[in-house]
Amino acid sequence: MPETTSRPVPEVSIIPLSGDALEAHLDALSAILVASVDAGAAISFLQPLDPLAARAFWTENVFPQVRRGNRVLLAAVSGDTAVGTVQLETRLPPNQPHRCEVSKMAVHPHHRRRGIARSLMQALEGHARARGKTLITLDTKTGDAAQSLYASLGYTEAGIVPGFALDPDGKRLHSTTYMYKAL
Template identity: 55%
Template sequence: MNDHVAEISILSPVELEAHLFDLADLLHACVHAGANINFVLPFSQDQAMDFWRQKVVAPARAGTRVVWVARTSGDIVGSVQLDTDTPPNQPHRAEVTKLLVHPDFRRRGIARRLMADLERHAAGLGRSLITLDTRTGDKAEPLYVSLRYTVVGTIPDFCRDPFEDRLHPTTIMYKLL
């Protein structure tokens, strides 16, 4: 992967399916680098591919999941998703899921740019409340705070550590757009 400025774009469902291998590689690399994003080791390429096929493609086709990617010299180095599949009494809300930046491309503003595009898009859809959760103390938590997300609280023993049999709390956050 080359070291050029990342281009941010939304993937259509057709593009999403065309880039499943690249997205699986990104997810696999992030999990193996310690990202606590619902997976534990051992975590295979096949499991990463299954996640994208089973959990992302169908909602994207249905129009309830928007997927952004960050590309550097054509390579996918980051991704984030906006889940708009909310109950009928919450049409103003959406959820951020799976903010991923390849370990070799972190600390370059890619996550911040992905989130900015996601927030603009959400506002354009009339979604004025964005929610997310992150493992308490994770590297992403200060990023979200710097983006003006408000901490609601923590839930103890919410998620398992990707490397060892240990539970961690998660922090629930929101932002009014």
């Protein structure tokens, strides 16, 4: 019988990205986005996601908000490479200074089922608390694996909007579930 060997799983660190680290991780962040959408993640993009469009999303939409202090960008890093990411939108309307929103949770398909998404969310909640936030909201594709993860972390379903967005393949509409957690 052949001997089987298992490779050790590299340790993953959760780090906030800012300054020069944004550009240093741009290629990996773009790869996470492209691979996640290609694997069916409902995170606002359609398949196939052009790698240039993924780069533009980070450089034009996310990085400027991080630099202004309106958003926290976390990365799960294995070795020197980002393998997962999540964002915390912290600057909301003036009547909502206590609240923040989770945005674009994505773990590269080759790194899923290792607790990375859970670690990202737990770190994100720590950043929210450090900023004095007492309520986190998010939305997710109804019935998606992420919904179960969020529920296991103490997020409560607030409601479902049917026909909210197209599936990544562009063929069908799916419902979106809004969830919240008091910190």
